[in-house]
Amino acid sequence: MDVQGYISSGILESYVFGLLSETEQREVEIIIAQYPAVKATVQELQQDRERFVQLYAMAPPMDIKDRLLNIIREEETTAGNSLLPDELRAPGPARSAKEKNT
Amino acid sequence: MDYHVTYTEAELVQGLHARDQKVFGFLYDHYSPALYGVIVKVLNDHGLAVDVLQDVFLKIWRYAEQYNEEKGRLFTWMLNIARNTAIDVLRSKSYKLEQKIQNITDDVHLDGGSLTVYPSVDHLGFSKVLDKLTKEQRTLIDLAYYKGCTQEEISRVLDIPLGTVKTRLRNAIIQLRVILNK
Numbered sequence: 135m136d137v138q139g140y141i142s143s144g145i146l147e148s149y150v151f152g153l154l155s156e157t158e159q160r161e162v163e164i165i166i167a168q169y170p171a172v173k174a175t176v177q178e179l180q181q182d183r184e185r186f187v188q189l190y191a192m193a194p195p196m197d198i199k200d201r202l203l204n205i206i207r208e209e210e211t212t213a214g215n216s217l218l219p220d221e222l223r224a225p226g227p228a229r230s231a232k233e234k235n236t
Numbered sequence: 237m238d239y240h241v242t243y244t245e246a247e248l249v250q251g252l253h254a255r256d257q258k259v260f261g262f263l264y265d266h267y268s269p270a271l272y273g274v275i276v277k278v279l280n281d282h283g284l285a286v287d288v289l290q291d292v293f294l295k296i297w298r299y300a301e302q303y304n305e306e307k308g309r310l311f312t313w314m315l316n317i318a319r320n321t322a323i324d325v326l327r328s329k330s331y332k333l334e335q336k337i338q339n340i341t342d343d344v345h346l347d348g349g350s351l352t353v354y355p356s357v358d359h360l361g362f363s364k365v366l367d368k369l370t371k372e373q374r375t376l377i378d379l380a381y382y383k384g385c386t387q388e389e390i391s392r393v394l395d396i397p398l399g400t401v402k403t404r405l406r407n408a409i410i411q412l413r414v415i416l417n418k
Contacts, residue, residue: 147410188273189365191272192269192273194289202260206255
């Protein structure tokens with residue numbers, strides 16, 4: 135493969151900025167795993183994207199952190215777990231194991 | 237990005253896996269402004285953004301096992317979760333493309349006031365960077381990155397050929413990188 139040509143094709147920019155379809159993403163990830171030079175370029179792009187989004191950083195309302203800490207402290211208990219949205223609840227087996235202990 | 241003040245990247249990952257609440261607090265303190273900024277930019281709605289921010293941090297906590305360091309740093313993974321979750325919410329609201337574009341021009345970040353620049357990028361400055369992009373470049377990046385529009389959708393709604401969208405978007409990202417690395 136022409137590694138330099140691939141790097142300068144623009145596809146890595148699209149990958150890091152989330153502009154590719156899932157299929158294309160997986161294809162890029164296979165290439166990244168094979169070519170260290172491609173991986174290095176992706177890492178640089180990711181750091182630039184991190185700096186870019188920092189430009190929009192805003193402090194969230196103060197009370198969110200405590201609310202979150204309360205949720206994660208509680209979530210090991212059955213009651214706390216049931217407060218979570220469905221997709222975040224502990225999977226069945228882990229839950230019943232914990233319930234036995236409480 | 238200087239976040240090795242108390243924890244190394246590896247320690248943060250281990251801490252998440254070990255369900256260390258101090259590590260969770262550290263991640264929240266250091267990254268919530270960046271993640272909240274992304275979410276607000278996507279949704280343009282502070283009330284909704286607060287709910288999404290909570291979901292995002294719970295996902296980070298619960299899905300820590302799915303973080304794969306081969307694919308990038310922890311912050312990159314967190315950012316992807318924030319962007320994807322917010323874009324899913326945006327889609328579920330079934331905003332029309334035209335509204336998304338309207339939202340860009342009403343951007344809450346541009347009204348001054350509430351903007352809090354993250355300390356580590358103070359020297360860069362928000363407008364200093366974005367002013368160096370053309371309005372079209374900003375619109376393209378906003379639609380693609382923050383609104384999750386496909387390049388096909390952008391082509392249709394801005395009435396620009398797809399090939400041109402691809403070229404201009406790529407040039408916009410390259411230009412952005414040049415500015416960020418100055």
